[in-house]
Amino acid sequence: MLSVVWIRHTTLENRLDVSEFLAAELAGRIAGSQQGSEGRTSAAYLDQDMLDARDELMKMESPPSIFITDAGGTILSEGEQDLYEENAFPSSVLEKNSDVQTFSGLKNDMLVYLIKKPIVVDDVTFGWVVMLQPEDEFADLNDEYRLLALLIIGSGLLGWAAIYILSRRLSRPISAAAAAAKEIRNGNYGVSLIPSKAKEQEVYDLVTSFNDMAVRLEQLEAIRAELLAGVTHELKTPVTSISGLLQAVKDDVVTGDEAKEFIRISLSETERMQTMINDLLEFNTFAANALPVSTAPHELNELTKRIVHEWNLARNPEGIPVHFQAYLHDLLVLMDPDRFRQIMMNLLNNAAHAIEEKGQMTITVRNEDPCALVDVSDTGIGIPDSEQTLIFERFYRGENKKYKVRGLGLGLPFSQLLARAMGGDLELKETSPLGTTFTLKMKKQNRPPK
Known part of the structure; x- marks a missing residue:
C-alpha cells in the first residue's frame, strides 16, 4: 500500500x-x-x-x-x-x-x-x-500498477519457493528424529540418524545430539539391567552364606571351635552386607541433597599425608609401596575433612585393586590456580577405552573389577558427587595399560580467615 x-x-x-x-x-x-x-x-x-x-x-x-x-x-x-x-x-x-x-x-x-x-x-x-x-x-497508472503487481507476485512466488525448499530440508530430519524418538519410547534404543544428510548446522547438531542420546540411553539401560542382577547377587550371596552357616550350627553339623568359626564368618558376612546397604542408603540420601556437607579452610598437604598414612596402616595388607609428594608450600582449601577422607579412601582402594602384581602408588599434591589438585596414580592395568565414559555412572562396574572385587559400583560416582558438593570435581586424568591417574580438584582459600 x-x-x-x-x-x-x-x-x-x-x-x-x-x-x-x-x-x-x-x-x-x-x-x-x-x-x-x-x-x-x-x-x-x-x-x-x-x-x-x-x-x-x-x-x-x-x-x-x-x-x-x-x-x-x-x-x-x-x-x-x-x-x-x-x-x-x-x-x-x-x-x-x-x-x-x-x-x-x-x-x-x-x-x-x-x-x-x-x-x-x-x-x-x-x-x-x-x-x-x-x-x-x-x-x-495502469502500467505502473501492473509492474508493481508483477514484482509482488514474483517476490511472493520466490519467497514461497524458498520457504518450501527450506521447510522440506528442515522437516525431513525432524520427522526422522520424531520417528526415532517413538522407537526409543517403545524400548528400541538401537536407532540411529544419518548426520551426513543434514547440511544446516542446527539440524546437524540435533541429529548428532540425538544419536549420542540414543547411545547413552542404550548404555544406561544395559547398566540398569546389570544393576538389578548385580545388586541382587551381591545381597543374595551373603544371605545364602549366612543361612547355610547358621543352619549347620543349628543342626549340630559343626560343634565347638568349628561352630564358633561358622558364627564368626556369619557375622563377617552380615557386616559386609550391612556396609553395602549403608553405602546404598548414603548414596541415595546424598543424591537427594539430604546429606549435609560443611566446608572450612584446611591445609591440604597435612590432611592428605595423614589420610595416606592411615590407609597404609589399616588397608594395605599386601604392602603396596605408596609415595606421597607434597606441594612446596601450604595450600589452604575449602573442604569437609570427613568427605575428603571418604574420597581419598575410595581412590586409594581402587588404585590398590587395579594393581595385579608388583606395583606402586603415587599421591601428588599440586597447585594450579584457581584450584589445588590431588593426583592419585597407580601402575595397574588401566581402564579399557569402552569403559572410560561409564566409570562415573552409578552402579557401573568394569569387567576386570566385576569378578575381582565385590561391591555395588557406587565408589567413584559417590566420590564425584562429594567433590562437586565441596566446590571441586573428580576427573579421570589419564589411563593406559601402564597405569591410571585420577585428579581431585579442590577450591582454594586464597586468604586465611582472621
Missing part, C-alpha cells in the same frame, strides 16, 4: 512537471511566431509533434485539451477534444499565481487539472496556453 501511494504521488508530480514544461515551451514558440508576424494572433498555432512527444513521454492514452487564449481569456484556438465548451476562461483562473491547479468549471462537474502558461512578447502578455486533463486520466 505504501508503494502504491508513493508511485501515485511521484508519477502525478512528474506528469504535472512535464505538462507544465511543455506548456511553457508551447507558449514560447507562439510568442516567437507572434514577434515574427508583427503581433498578428492568426499566426498562433499548436505544434502537433510536440504534443505527440509529450504523450509518449508521459505514456498517456488520451491527449490533453489545449487552448490558446488572448490576454482576457477568450479562446482563440483549441485542440481536437471538446472538453471545455465555453468561449473563454474565467479571469480569476488565469490570474492565479499557481500555474497548476484543479478546475471544475465543466458542465458535468468533472474535476480536471488546469495548467496555464502566459504568452509574453516584450514583457507584454498577449495571451495564455491552457491545458486541461481529467484527473482520473492524469492519474492513470
